[in-house]
Amino acid sequence: MKEKIKKVVLAYSGGLDTSVILRWLIETYECEVVTFSADIGQVDSLENVEANAMKTGAVKAYVDDLKETFVKDYVFPAFRANVIYEGQYLLGTSIARPLIAKRQMEIAAIEGADAVSHGATGKGNDQVRFELGYYAIDPDIKIVAPWREWDLNSRTALMAFAEKHGISVPTTHAKPYSTDGNLLHISYEGGILEDPWAGPPDDIFTLTTSPKDAPDTPEIIEITFEGGDPVAIDGKPLSPANLLAELNQLGGKHGIGRIDIVENRFVGMKSRGVYETPGGTILRQAHMAMESITQDREVMNLRDSLIPRYAQLIYNGFWFSPEMEVLQGLIDSTQTHVSGVVRLELYKGNCTVQGRKSDHSLYSEAHATFEDDDVYSQADAEGFIRLNALRLRIRKLMQRKEAGRNHG
Incomplete structure (x- = not known):
């Protein structure tokens, strides 16, 4: 009943x-x-x-x-x-x-x-x-x-x-396949795509031009970030939805953001999907570039180690879970100084970083230069290397002793 x-x-x-x-x-x-x-x-x-x-x-x-x-x-x-x-x-x-x-x-x-x-x-x-x-x-x-x-x-x-x-x-x-779309992407699944050996038909795509037919001239854009979020394109402030829509248009024109994958569903089966995510692909590349000069190395390593788990929580539907709240809080705390401008080249399916700058940059040309400098003693590296090699040297010495006993 x-x-x-x-x-x-x-x-x-x-x-x-x-x-x-x-x-x-x-x-x-x-x-x-x-x-x-x-x-x-x-x-x-x-x-x-x-x-x-x-x-x-x-x-x-x-x-x-x-x-x-x-x-x-x-x-x-x-x-x-x-x-x-x-x-x-x-x-x-x-x-x-x-x-x-x-x-x-x-x-x-x-x-x-x-x-x-x-x-x-x-x-x-x-x-x-x-x-x-x-x-x-x-x-x-x-x-x-x-x-x-x-x-x-x-x-x-x-x-x-x-x-x-x-x-x-x-x-x-x-319909030969099912679709689901929003401002971030559009997906295609089922029907003619259920054979993972069969390539997607050329006419399946709706958001992106084929990279083969994309403009022969690269396009340079700049994305401005504040606190980890994009706020402007080429210096023009845009609302979140309008910014992503503009990136979709730019990425779509240049054939950026197509993928064809076999993913693991939460319920246990594998599923083949074709996706178009033009704006999101550009945004992720730009954000990573911004972090490359504004994020501390160990903070970034810690955060990155948690991303597979974070992505799995979203994929599996646990957005409103307590563990998601904890992870989001940690992630947001790393974004305080992720502010500045990233310059990118869009060309025939590729999004390539051309430059990045920030008032919060941790990049020090004085320390990184191959030219003469007054801030870094190269001799210090010897002790650093020997300390890091200590456990490796001890392990090898023990292996030699064991080999000697076995042959003695």
Whole structure:
């Protein structure tokens, strides 16, 4: 017997899956449904999403512009850590899920809803990300995950349900892959990409020009940082969302930010994904360059040793966990002096650092120079080397003694 639900807030994109879910919730649980659609910079338009939700049976539809919040409070904190998952993935989908879950729960509180719902499947990571977020905010919330309950387990079945109930959906033909996009990236998975040996079709990409077709002339840009966050491009101050959008445009023009990876999902299986992250790729490169002259070596080594764990927490959906709070606090404390300007060259899929400067620079030309100087005694290096070699020398001496005894 299904749990009694009075009102549910559905994370609603307006696509086939969530449009069907909206009607299915009404019929299956005989409850009121409030939809919530987050504008976080995705390519798909949300222009008609409210009208479609109401037409399909929603009692109320929220469409919230969260682009600035997304970049300021989710993307920038992660990029202060130069975050990266399994060496390549910049976590574009993963970083967005806690924001959506948080706002969805806020709406549930406003509307007096006793349940929330999402369209994530039972095979993927998103179900975990959404639901861990829900429970972290309200341990007593009821969750409806239709893909784990219903028998509409094919696109054909979904289309038949939509047609039966007069549900307007944006497309009626099978897409060769599934996508998820926002201001940080767009992803492509499934369908024709499920064979890891098959290369992605040339026409799959939407944010970036092919490096082969990118401009033959390099473009030089400068990014200004304050306290670890980018604040301006070429001296022009920009809001977080507008800055990332501008970097997306620049990176896209020059074919920067394409990756094709096989990643390890939290639920246990491997998944092949193709991603475009033009602005994020530029931003990460620039931030690392800024840190290279403003970060203490051992502080940076300590922080970098924690990044695989930090990235895994985001990927696995633990944004609102106590360990995440501790890690974010440590990361933020390292960014106090990460301020200055980085100059980069964008050219045919590459983003190359050309220069960096900061009022907080730890780089000392007087100490690093190959020319004559008055601040560094090269003879000091001898004692430094001998002290560091001491354990290596002792180990070798012991090995010699052991070898002598064995041959004696």
